Amino acid sequence: MVAASRVDVLRYAAFTGEPAGGNPAGVVLDAGELSDAEMQRIAAEVGYSETAFVVDATPERGSYRLRYFSPRAEVAFCGHATVATAIAIAERSGTGEVRFEIGPGEMTLNVTGGQDGTLWATFTSVATRSRLATAAEWEPVLSALGWSGSELDPAYPPAVAYAGNDHLVLAAASRERLARLDYDFEALGAHMRTHGWTTVHLVWAQSATVFHARDPFPVGGVVEDPATGAAAAAFGGYVRELGSVGLPARLHIVQGEDMGRRSDLMVDLAADDDRVSVTGTAVRLPRPS
Structure with missing residues (x-):
């Protein structure tokens, strides 16, 4: 088993500009070689309500496949971890549009930068x-x-x-x-x-x-x-x-x-x-x- 300490788990507080606010999420940008059991174990060790795992990526096309795990089970979709992941990718690759393939289907996100340097992510849901x-x-x-x-x-x-x-x-x-x-x-x-x-x-x-x-x-x-x-x-x-x-x-x-x-x-x-x-x-x- 791979422990969280041996994986590069980024940590963000989403829907806030303050570290003491928002909802913490784990983000693993390179999870392609992790098994289901390893992702579940890492999410439990991180202990946040969800950790997002990028299990496949084509950065030149702005396309990523995500899976989400709570400390107890995989979940189909998690909004705050999605926002955190989009901003983590933008910090590496710059702002703009990205596409996430998730359990319910494909979703498009747009990351923009404010005048103060703050990054904002907007995701469009699947049909409600x-x-x-x-x-x-x-x-x-x-x-x-x-x-x-x-x-x-x-x-x-x-x-x-x-x-x-x-x-x-x-x-x-x-x-x-x-x-x-x-x-x-x-x-x-x-x-x-x-x-x-x-x-x-x-x-x-x-x-x-x-x-x-x-x-x-x-x-x-x-x-x-x-x-x-x-x-x-x-x-x-x-x-x-x-x-x-x-x-x-x-x-x-x-x-x-x-x-x-x-x-x-x-x-x-x-x-x-x-x-x-x-x-x-x-x-x-x-x-x-």
Whole structure:
């Protein structure tokens, strides 16, 4: 087995410009010779919610094949690790467009540089879709969270939203309810595995376009994700289908505040496309001593 200490694992905090904010992700840019078991072991040793592995690359064509592993299992798609990987590649090869081949299909990213030198990555999701969740799907989640039905916002009904993987969306009626997150880790994880959900995307609507979010991630062995690009993309598709904003629109999702790791995710909805775009930056983290 190859240990993380013997592989060049880059570490970034995504959806933030501050090392103390955002969602940390591991990035391995040369993983072509690693086995599935080795990638899983490295992701567990790194310990972040996900580590991205570039398993095939054609840099002259801007084309890369990615796989993502949480500490417990492979996942089909991870937004914050995708942003981190795009910025890591741009730091080596320069800004511009890159194509990532991932489990759900091919996605295009564009990396641009700001006047202050900050790099921004925008990924366009696969086609999104959403449907209302059944009571049998969302009521056990409320029980695991310790929430009551009266604490949900009826303007945003429970739904299962997809943008590469499935997320249950639940909207809290108040910021205070969202802030008090203390859930049954095993019960929620078991229910999520039954339905194939990657996270539960808990949101509170500050306005029609500004949302605060929290994402329990027990199926990945992580209590909570401080930034979840895949869930943000799925939620953007849900908002568009709900018809609660005029199109085109930009949503601002603030995540991780209650963890002390604020993240800012910008989600763009087009008027004539069932895909959504998610924009964020990332900052390099020091190697562990």
